[in-house]
Amino acid sequence: MTFTKPDSDRPKVRPDVVSATREKLTVLLDLESAQYYQLNEIGARIWTMLCDDLSVEEIVTDLVAHYDASVDTIRNDVDSLLASMRGAGLIVC
Secondary structure (H helix, E strand, O other): OOOOOOHHHOOEEOOOEEEEEEOOEEEEEEOOOOEEEEEOHHHHHHHHHHHOOOOHHHHHHHHHHHOOOOHHHHHHHHHHHHHHHHHOOOEEO
16 A cells, blocks of 8 residues: 655645746746735745745755754744745645
8 A cells, every 4th residue: 555645745836936036035926917926035945945846844854954943833834834825826735
């Protein structure tokens, strides 16, 4: 028996959302709605990992290795950002 993780463990970036980064600022453009979104440095890091098809667990593990915060804090922050991105239609699960 094989176990497959649910898609929500590996959110997908919508193909009609494009991004551009300059210095420490990343801007997302939803081509369908013409809405712009701005991400800070950590949000941009998460976006890049989503584009690279990393799972939520892989994203959390990466952030824990690079930032001085607890696993629970980082997981909650990642979950919150993903929920916002989902609500804006930027990612699908």
